[in-house]
Amino acid sequence: MKIGLLGLGTVGCGAVEIIQKNQRDIKGKTGTDIQVTKALVRDLNQPRLVPIEGIELTTNPQAVLADPEIDIIVEVMGGVTLAKDYIIQALQNGKYVVTANKDLLAQYGKELFEIASLVKRNIYYEASVGGGIPLIRPFKHCLAANRIKSVMGIINGTTNFILTQMSVAEKEFKDALEEAQAKGFAEQDPSSDLEGRDAAYKLAILSSLAFNSKIDVSKVYTESITKISLRDIMYAKELGFAIKLLAIGEETDAGLSLRVHPTLVPEAHPLATVHNEFNALYLQGDAVGEVMFYGRGAGSLPTGSAVVSDIIDVVRNINHQVDNGILETTFPSKPLVPMEEKVSRFYVRMKATDEHGVFGSVATVFGDEQISLDMILQKRRDFNVAEIVLVTHDVKEAQFNRALCKIQSLVSIRNLSNVIRVLERS
Amino acid sequence: MKIGLLGLGTVGCGAVEIIQKNQRDIKGKTGTDIQVTKALVRDLNQPRLVPIEGIELTTNPQAVLADPEIDIIVEVMGGVTLAKDYIIQALQNGKYVVTANKDLLAQYGKELFEIASLVKRNIYYEASVGGGIPLIRPFKHCLAANRIKSVMGIINGTTNFILTQMSVAEKEFKDALEEAQAKGFAEQDPSSDLEGRDAAYKLAILSSLAFNSKIDVSKVYTESITKISLRDIMYAKELGFAIKLLAIGEETDAGLSLRVHPTLVPEAHPLATVHNEFNALYLQGDAVGEVMFYGRGAGSLPTGSAVVSDIIDVVRNINHQVDNGILETTFPSKPLVPMEEKVSRFYVRMKATDEHGVFGSVATVFGDEQISLDMILQKRRDFNVAEIVLVTHDVKEAQFNRALCKIQSLVSIRNLSNVIRVLERS
Numbered sequence: 055m056k057i058g059l060l061g062l063g064t065v066g067c068g069a070v071e072i073i074q075k076n077q078r079d080i081k082g083k084t085g086t087d088i089q090v091t092k093a094l095v096r097d098l099n100q101p102r103l104v105p106i107e108g109i110e111l112t113t114n115p116q117a118v119l120a121d122p123e124i125d126i127i128v129e130v131m132g133g134v135t136l137a138k139d140y141i142i143q144a145l146q147n148g149k150y151v152v153t154a155n156k157d158l159l160a161q162y163g164k165e166l167f168e169i170a171s172l173v174k175r176n177i178y179y180e181a182s183v184g185g186g187i188p189l190i191r192p193f194k195h196c197l198a199a200n201r202i203k204s205v206m207g208i209i210n211g212t213t214n215f216i217l218t219q220m221s222v223a224e225k226e227f228k229d230a231l232e233e234a235q236a237k238g239f240a241e242q243d244p245s246s247d248l249e250g251r252d253a254a255y256k257l258a259i260l261s262s263l264a265f266n267s268k269i270d271v272s273k274v275y276t277e278s279i280t281k282i283s284l285r286d287i288m289y290a291k292e293l294g295f296a297i298k299l300l301a302i303g304e305e306t307d308a309g310l311s312l313r314v315h316p317t318l319v320p321e322a323h324p325l326a327t328v329h330n331e332f333n334a335l336y337l338q339g340d341a342v343g344e345v346m347f348y349g350r351g352a353g354s355l356p357t358g359s360a361v362v363s364d365i366i367d368v369v370r371n372i373n374h375q376v377d378n379g380i381l382e383t384t385f386p387s388k389p390l391v392p393m394e395e396k397v398s399r400f401y402v403r404m405k406a407t408d409e410h411g412v413f414g415s416v417a418t419v420f421g422d423e424q425i426s427l428d429m430i431l432q433k434r435r436d437f438n439v440a441e442i443v444l445v446t447h448d449v450k451e452a453q454f455n456r457a458l459c460k461i462q463s464l465v466s467i468r469n470l471s472n473v474i475r476v477l478e479r480s
Numbered sequence: 481m482k483i484g485l486l487g488l489g490t491v492g493c494g495a496v497e498i499i500q501k502n503q504r505d506i507k508g509k510t511g512t513d514i515q516v517t518k519a520l521v522r523d524l525n526q527p528r529l530v531p532i533e534g535i536e537l538t539t540n541p542q543a544v545l546a547d548p549e550i551d552i553i554v555e556v557m558g559g560v561t562l563a564k565d566y567i568i569q570a571l572q573n574g575k576y577v578v579t580a581n582k583d584l585l586a587q588y589g590k591e592l593f594e595i596a597s598l599v600k601r602n603i604y605y606e607a608s609v610g611g612g613i614p615l616i617r618p619f620k621h622c623l624a625a626n627r628i629k630s631v632m633g634i635i636n637g638t639t640n641f642i643l644t645q646m647s648v649a650e651k652e653f654k655d656a657l658e659e660a661q662a663k664g665f666a667e668q669d670p671s672s673d674l675e676g677r678d679a680a681y682k683l684a685i686l687s688s689l690a691f692n693s694k695i696d697v698s699k700v701y702t703e704s705i706t707k708i709s710l711r712d713i714m715y716a717k718e719l720g721f722a723i724k725l726l727a728i729g730e731e732t733d734a735g736l737s738l739r740v741h742p743t744l745v746p747e748a749h750p751l752a753t754v755h756n757e758f759n760a761l762y763l764q765g766d767a768v769g770e771v772m773f774y775g776r777g778a779g780s781l782p783t784g785s786a787v788v789s790d791i792i793d794v795v796r797n798i799n800h801q802v803d804n805g806i807l808e809t810t811f812p813s814k815p816l817v818p819m820e821e822k823v824s825r826f827y828v829r830m831k832a833t834d835e836h837g838v839f840g841s842v843a844t845v846f847g848d849e850q851i852s853l854d855m856i857l858q859k860r861r862d863f864n865v866a867e868i869v870l871v872t873h874d875v876k877e878a879q880f881n882r883a884l885c886k887i888q889s890l891v892s893i894r895n896l897s898n899v900i901r902v903l904e905r906s
Contacts, residue, residue: 072625072767082692082811083624180622186768188614188622195621196606196614198509199498199788266508324774327753332770341498341785342612344758345775348750349768359767362625385508 055086055369058118058149059093060140061131062111065154065181066093067103068358069128069365074104080362084369092118094131094140103354119143126368128361129153130181138162145173150372152364154181154357160255160271163262176371178364183256184209184333186356187349188363193263200339202264204304206477209256211331211351212247213279213299215239217316218329220287221296227282239331250276250299250314257301261312264337265305267388269312275393277315286403286472289443290318293429295401296326297474309389311396318401318445318476325477394452399428399476401445404461405468408440412466416442419464423457425449439468445476481512481795484544484575485519486566487557488537491580491607492519493529494784495554495791500530506788510795518544520557520566529780545569552794554787555579556607564588571599576798578790580607580783586681586697589688602797604790609682610635610759612782613775614789619689626765628690630730632903635682637757637777638673639705639725641665643742644755646713647722653708665757676702676725676740683727687738690763691731693814695738701819703741712829712898715869716744719827719855722752723900735815737822744827744871744902751903820878825854825902827871830887831894834866838892842868845890849883851875865894871902 057073059066070090073080081087092110094117112118119127119140127144129137129151137158144151151170153159159166159182170177180190184207193202208214212234219230231248234240246252258271279299290297295318304311319326324346328334333351338344350356406412413432420427429445446454462470483499485492496516499506507513518536520543538544545553545566553570555563555577563584567577577596579585585592585608596603606616610633619628634640638660645656657674660666672678684697705725716723721744730737745752750772754760759777764770776782832838839858846853855871872880888896 068767075766076625076627079627079692080625186765187771188618191622192614192618195793196617196789197785198792199502199506199785201502201505266505324753327750339612339785340501341494341781341788343776343779343782345613345773347771347773349771353769355767356769359623359625359765362767363622366624367621 055088055126055372056091056124057088057126057128057365058121058124059090060115060118060127060129060137062093062095062102062106063130064103064354065357065361066128066130068354069130069361070106070109071104072355072358072362080366084366084373086369086373088365088369091124092121094118115140119147119149124149125372126150126152126365128365129155130361134158134161138166141166141177142169145169145175148173148175150175150178150368152178152361152368154179154361156182156255156259160258163259164268176368178367179259180364181357181360183259184335184347185349185351185353186359187333187335187347187351189260189335189347190263192347193260197339197342197345200341202305203338203340204302205260205264205335205337206325207257207260207301207333207335208298208325208328209301209333209335209351210247210250210253210299211333212240212244214328214333215331217279217282217287217297217299220282220284221291222329224284224288226284227280248280249278253299253301253314257303257312257314260335261303261310264303265310265388266385267310268386270387273312273390275313275315279316281472282316282474283472286474289403289431290401292431293443293445294321295319295476296321298325298328300325300477305388306391308395309391311391313393313396316474318474320477323477394450394455396451397448398451399446399448399478400454401443401474401476402458403441403443403471405471406440406442407466407468408438409466412440413442415464415466416461419457419460420446423453425454425457481514481552481798482517482550483514483552483554483791484547484550485516486541486544486553486555486563488519488521488528488532489556490529490780491783491787492554492556494780495556495787496532496535497530498781498784498788506792510792510799512795512799514791514795517550518547520544541566545573545575550575551798552576552578552791554791555581556787560584560587564592567592567603568595571595571601574599574601576601576604576794578604578787578794580605580787582608582681582685586684589685590694602794604793605685606790607783607786609685610761610773611775611777611779612785613759613761613773613777615686615761615773616689618773619686623765623768623771626767628731629764629766630728631686631690631761631763632751633683633686633727633759633761634724634751634754635727635759635761635777636673636676636679636725637759638666638670640754640759641757643705643708643713643723643725646708646710647717648755650710650714652710653706674706675704679725679727679740683729683738683740686761687729687736690729691736691814692811693736694812696813699738699816701739701741705742707898708742708900709898712900715829715857716827718857719869719871720747721745721902722747724751724754726751726903731814732817734821735817737817739819739822742900744900746903749903820876822877823874824877825872825874825904826880827869827900827902828884829867829869829897831897832866832868833892833894834864835892838866839868841890841892842887845883845886846872849879851880851883
């Protein structure tokens, strides 16, 4: 069975390497020889990370998309406009499609799945979220009996590496980011990772599967990790928490709540021990209870592993003449809960003039808004400034924000250094 | 589509409850109404845990197995002889089979899969290992591109609950066992769990998938947790380890190594934080790297979740006329590495007469056998007795056992209290 690649970068080369190395095992599992015969590339002369004998490189997309010998098109070129165009052409030419493109799926998944359904072909996208960690298929199959209540994930390796280094090596954000860039865990322009957009794309894909709903990725609330300082990490640790960038999807009677933000995670929670570039998805189903999937969320071979597992599934389905094994969930959109309605606990760090009565006035503001406090730390006085750290009990965002405004207007409060949401103890 | 149950105990009732509760979602996912119409039970009058309107109870197996309206037989009765017989009949009658029976599959899996293949039906068994945690399907699909190097699992909830309680609440083994029994996490006769046989069955099933080999479950080395004392747990903690009952399968050039034994797991290892009744499987693939699956390994709803996910897959396959989507691995057996050849690190606790030169003589024995020591603790002297705790570097079991014999013969050694294998730092 012949495969055409669109793109031959990190992930494409990973897939090629795995197919070459495990060819015999894959034949044992599928009864079929699989072979990458063509690859669409931008530059024919660029050096490649793996030997590519037997693969014809071309800069002409039609040479791959319209090749009647090719059954499976693997899109690992990235980007949205061209990739979408090529995938639609591939489907219309009767090809099965494997893609690792989260941006594309999060924005145009519904449209692509509908075209695939019309032409009775499937799009496989295990590699789009969580690298090699099995996530898409478990959702579609293993957890299919469940009504999913919530998904919570560390699904961006860059930010998790940075936050881990800040915690373990006690680095400031800037230094941790530089280390991540030096190690290849962060791009030169890391903003999509840092701001939570990358995680929001992945959350949109996972949530549409988990909650059987169309998700508008632009409606996912995101908050950056750039505001997290080493000081917050150390205070959180003292209070028994790790700070993680969590992507959270929940379904309640009021609707879906979808958000990506830095979160204080209790140390005993399984997500708190997911370190460095590792990813994990923790979810709750009504039948299965809590389940977590953990592994490498990026990289040439882990992501290649997911791509090749999809290829193997396509081969099995072609061999067994399954045209369209699983219909994608093209359910209508469910209503979203606005962030102001969301109930959370909050960590607050603020600087105050070190004089008597200050803490009392802060406490009074919270008391007036009927917000009760779970933890209080006051220390590091220098130059007549006290630092106050609080963790509230559950409160609606809108109500909490009202209290914050009042606190900022107190004369004794020098500044409100940071506010971070806190995960419920499970 | 009509389903017949064999057995209506904990897992059977869990499956019925999930089907009733999530009927609409399941129809949305499969396009098909599914309905449990008959259940084979031992006693028609026994009270059931869930409402069973619409389910005809019978004590006659043929009423279920030979019912032409039933497409799917779900075996949740347990036991080996009868269950095997019924499953074979069901296959021969053209039914698809879903089973949660690890004992049966570990012993007669190959035979059953061969019959299934002949009649072009499939046996689904996601529920046989790890309760609701997706394990079987990820092995067959998501990780299919990988050559699996090792699997390491906490796959017995009873022993993990006991060991966690010993560690967290500082209980002795006997008290922790009693608590596990009181909470329903341990049976009245807990020997299959404690001795590692339950985990060995599950390891056999997982290893046959991971390593493409027929596994003879009687060849899996097992060691009981009954020998672990609170003292060992506390020493291990002091040295930076948690003690877990691990089921380990590894493939090396010399062959497969399959074993279930208590193990000191470094605290930073993801398996060290799997507490109480939770299960987890940690594996290494050549492409995907490290992956872990975590969740509830037992219980009515979690295991029912896996059963119903299998039913949903059967329904999809029937709808798409896939006769036998995935052939089971009926590969020949790979050679096993004998335990004596296995290289490990060891924790040793011994009592010695508290006199000068004792530690020197112990160290000399290890030195003579070229075993180097990684960690040493000597304390808790009372009544002229010193307790010595050691952790060795890597050594072959045979070589280590020779050293142990010599140490036991030293006059100053009162007794060798315990020996436990230690997991490599990853």
